[in-house]
Amino acid sequence: MKNRRQSTLLLLLLAGGALCAVMLAGALQPDAAADFSQKNLPPCLAHPFGTDWLGRDMLGRTLAGLSLSIRLGLLTSAVSAAAALALGTASAALGGWVDSAISWLIDLVMGVPHILLIMLISLACGRGFWGVTLGVALSHWPALARVLRGEALQLRQAPYLQMARRMGVPWGRVLTGHIVPHLLPQLWAGLILQFPHAILHEASVTFLGFGLPPEEPAIGVILSESMAYLTTGRWWLALFPGLTLAATVSLFALAGERLRLLLAPASAQE
Amino acid sequence: MSHRLQFTAKKLVRMALLLLGVSLTAFLLMNASPLDPLQTNVGQAALGSMSPEQIAKLEEYWGADTPAAERYLSWLGSALRGDLGVSLLYRRPVLEVIGQRLSTSLWLLACAWVLSGALGLGLGLLAGANRGRWPDRLVRGCCLTVSSTPAFWLGLLLLIVFAVWLKILPIGMAVPIGGGQATLLERLRHALLPGLTLSITGAANIALHTREKVVDVLDSDYILFARARGERHILRRHVLRNVALPAVTLQFASIGELIGGSVLVEQVFSYPGLGQAAVSAGLGSDMPLLLGITVVTAALVFGGSLTADLLYGAIDPRIRKGAAAQ
Amino acid sequence: MEPILSVEDLSVSFARYDRGLSRRSLSALRGLSLAVEPGQVLAVVGESGAGKSLLAHAILHILPRNAQASGTIRYGGASLTRERAEVLRGREVALIPQGVTFLDPMMKVGSQIRRGENSPDARARCRQVLERYGLGPETEELYPFQLSGGMARRVLIACAVMESPRLIIADEPTPGLDAKAAGRVLGHFRELAEQGAGVLFITHDLTLALSVADRITVLYDGQTADTVSPSQFRAGTGLTHPYTRALRQAMPENDFL
Numbered sequence: 001m002k003n004r005r006q007s008t009l010l011l012l013l014l015a016g017g018a019l020c021a022v023m024l025a026g027a028l029q030p031d032a033a034a035d036f037s038q039k040n041l042p043p044c045l046a047h048p049f050g051t052d053w054l055g056r057d058m059l060g061r062t063l064a065g066l067s068l069s070i071r072l073g074l075l076t077s078a079v080s081a082a083a084a085l086a087l088g089t090a091s092a093a094l095g096g097w098v099d100s101a102i103s104w105l106i107d108l109v110m111g112v113p114h115i116l117l118i119m120l121i122s123l124a125c126g127r128g129f130w131g132v133t134l135g136v137a138l139s140h141w142p143a144l145a146r147v148l149r150g151e152a153l154q155l156r157q158a159p160y161l162q163m164a165r166r167m168g169v170p171w172g173r174v175l176t177g178h179i180v181p182h183l184l185p186q187l188w189a190g191l192i193l194q195f196p197h198a199i200l201h202e203a204s205v206t207f208l209g210f211g212l213p214p215e216e217p218a219i220g221v222i223l224s225e226s227m228a229y230l231t232t233g234r235w236w237l238a239l240f241p242g243l244t245l246a247a248t249v250s251l252f253a254l255a256g257e258r259l260r261l262l263l264a265p266a267s268a269q270e
Numbered sequence: 271m272s273h274r275l276q277f278t279a280k281k282l283v284r285m286a287l288l289l290l291g292v293s294l295t296a297f298l299l300m301n302a303s304p305l306d307p308l309q310t311n312v313g314q315a316a317l318g319s320m321s322p323e324q325i326a327k328l329e330e331y332w333g334a335d336t337p338a339a340e341r342y343l344s345w346l347g348s349a350l351r352g353d354l355g356v357s358l359l360y361r362r363p364v365l366e367v368i369g370q371r372l373s374t375s376l377w378l379l380a381c382a383w384v385l386s387g388a389l390g391l392g393l394g395l396l397a398g399a400n401r402g403r404w405p406d407r408l409v410r411g412c413c414l415t416v417s418s419t420p421a422f423w424l425g426l427l428l429l430i431v432f433a434v435w436l437k438i439l440p441i442g443m444a445v446p447i448g449g450g451q452a453t454l455l456e457r458l459r460h461a462l463l464p465g466l467t468l469s470i471t472g473a474a475n476i477a478l479h480t481r482e483k484v485v486d487v488l489d490s491d492y493i494l495f496a497r498a499r500g501e502r503h504i505l506r507r508h509v510l511r512n513v514a515l516p517a518v519t520l521q522f523a524s525i526g527e528l529i530g531g532s533v534l535v536e537q538v539f540s541y542p543g544l545g546q547a548a549v550s551a552g553l554g555s556d557m558p559l560l561l562g563i564t565v566v567t568a569a570l571v572f573g574g575s576l577t578a579d580l581l582y583g584a585i586d587p588r589i590r591k592g593a594a595a596q
Numbered sequence: 597m598e599p600i601l602s603v604e605d606l607s608v609s610f611a612r613y614d615r616g617l618s619r620r621s622l623s624a625l626r627g628l629s630l631a632v633e634p635g636q637v638l639a640v641v642g643e644s645g646a647g648k649s650l651l652a653h654a655i656l657h658i659l660p661r662n663a664q665a666s667g668t669i670r671y672g673g674a675s676l677t678r679e680r681a682e683v684l685r686g687r688e689v690a691l692i693p694q695g696v697t698f699l700d701p702m703m704k705v706g707s708q709i710r711r712g713e714n715s716p717d718a719r720a721r722c723r724q725v726l727e728r729y730g731l732g733p734e735t736e737e738l739y740p741f742q743l744s745g746g747m748a749r750r751v752l753i754a755c756a757v758m759e760s761p762r763l764i765i766a767d768e769p770t771p772g773l774d775a776k777a778a779g780r781v782l783g784h785f786r787e788l789a790e791q792g793a794g795v796l797f798i799t800h801d802l803t804l805a806l807s808v809a810d811r812i813t814v815l816y817d818g819q820t821a822d823t824v825s826p827s828q829f830r831a832g833t834g835l836t837h838p839y840t841r842a843l844r845q846a847m848p849e850n851d852f853l
Contacts, residue, residue, distance in 0.1 A: 003619040107284075108291045111568045113530030119552045120564065124299040200420050204534055207422050208549050223423060227538070235430045242423035250418035257414065402661070495698035497658050499755065500686030501711050511702045587702060587739040 008258040012192075015251045019070055022248065026067020043236050050236035053229065062241040064217040066248060072133060073199035079137035080198070081144060081191040085183065088148030092156055093175055102149075106142040114139050114201055115208075122210040132211035136198050144190040148183050155179050185263045192256035196249040203245060219245050274583060281579055285572045292568040293349070293561065297342050300557045345561070354565075355558035359550055364562040367547065372566070375532060375543030377457070381465045383528055386472030387521045393473065394480020395513070399505055401485055409477060416474035421531045425467040425538035432463060439463055464539040468531050475527065476520050483516045484509060515586055522578035526571040598673060599631035600763050600794040601655070606667035607818075608650045608659065624650050626818040627667070632763065632794040637785055639797045639805035641843075642815030648798045649694075652767045655796075656691060657681040671763070686711070690756035692766040696748035699740035706736025709755050725754040729784065746777045753784055764788055765796045770804060782808040802843065806830070814840045 039055035049058035091102035122131030205211040206220025226237035354364035397409035432439040533545035551559040609623040624647035669676040729750040770778040814821045821837035
């Protein structure tokens, strides 16, 4: 029986491994070619995920789409985590009107449902890759920023930091030397927990037609196309790509959840 | 009492400012869009069927010659008088379109809101009370899986199973196609799958958060003392009472994500509600409608959090009595 | 006299993480023994963080989930198993905890003292115990946050004596009280002992322990160092453990010895 720390590390490695494998598979494999002799096949040995109406192998398309989703997810969650760190610590460290302004901004962004906000940002960029990337990156930071702000505010009150301030250590040093390192575990957990959200929202917005263009092999595109074939009984077009996406995302959600539990003092020793 | 009024007034002012911010942000984003509403197909088709006054007003809002600031102020001026402009897609006043769409969605949203809240609270309590044992693992596993699943895909799955394979429920729409006046039962049948999808995704989130709160409460000193005194019904007497406050917050905070989810689910089930209108407005560059929907949605979300704050004051004795004592 | 509670060789350990991935067991109590007789106050004195609260929790079988206990605990001559503890808790064995955080912040005091019972009998008894500790009937309608520190302490004692227990475990019930208030609280313990209950008084304050207890058990490093009477302690006789002797040396009145 492994203890919680060991199993969490294992899970993180597994998630990382799955990530690399999918990305490699997606990058290495050639574009799924249309083959009209093979169209509309239900899942079989040669095509475990079946084929679509153009005879393209759905496994290949799914892997390519997932690989794209993962790259996008990594990029967007990294950007929004960085934004959260910057805004959260600035808010706590500077206080005063900066704090009010940032808190107001957090409330503002949280007031519009993610999907709607991403749609709006995507429209502002004329949809497409940059639209959805910016949309996801700019809409996911508030929750983490709020957590980091709270943590940083508590740290600010810590006697040893008050002392450091009084002894003339400049704010910049206190911030980079003491506050930011303390926030890193929270930041990591937040980043890993944000990653699934980012992927899901990218797929959702693409599904609605505001994200990646139809010629890209994105999961959202695949699922959106599958809608038209559902009533004719081609369930495999929707089932497997979605299942693969859900499996990847749950792996990360689980890893993030475990990490969060280990980092929270109340549950760290269970 | 004056303390509470002051608190409410403060919150209302903040809410108004936030709404102003949302409308300005949404306006600027749309303004930055390279997709000019008057140049897209929908826009041009719409122009043909509009009266000259309507076109003039449209130009005023969206025309490239007027500066953005002026256009926003003119929109804001009309909005404050209760006029959100004319939808390009539907060629009717935005407020009318939103009103009609919202009344269709409200069914769905209200059912999903109540159901997801009740289910989430129940599952969260079950998991928290059995921490570490199999009910907890089961509930947490399921909820994590559901929250890792795109809502629209869940909808697609339900559609495949119930509408395509079992053929017991309709594919979509709020009423039967071409079928004049729909009965209540038919409406219900059509709202069942989308409602279920929304409830499941919403409940997963609420259950996970409730479980955390239950565990926090169970770790508290007062539960330890209650156990030391051999109290029975600890769950009902202490846990439920102390989880009530965070549950209220969670429930009202879920409004935003519920509406977000409805955008996806309505698209999957072709349910003609507000969410679907938002997608159509976005794809067809119907800026007045999209702006209107964004503002109305944000008002619902802020209204929800205001209600939660007020309820908090009514439920929590520390605020209720504390205010009276001051 | 036959002790009402005897603890023999009690050990409590926790599983905790080291730096890195390994997990190991960390013992807080190791081989603690003591006995409480009816009509007696036994004070258990130990430093803060010596695991004194764990002793109370182990007796009541309410240890945290990641803790493991071993050893024998006997109550009224028979082994105190989990099942028996569950029956006795709140009836014959009562805990008096440290402070107001042990009261449900969302529930009125009266309902908490009565444990939800609403019979006229329970109501009358509740009024009675409140009155006994100088609290008026209006206290029933207050929420914990409305109580002062001293009031909260008295409410917690009232909770304990609601069912006239035979064993009372008081876990640091005096911090934050001034000397006069603390004296009053200790007076209540003495009174309960005189009515025949055994009192286990857990504290870090040696002076308080000497003033109220019949016997004192000194804890060191998770084990019993010495068990003596206050007069023995003051005289310095019967102290076998170097820690106990050092403790006695450190008393203010022994400053110049």
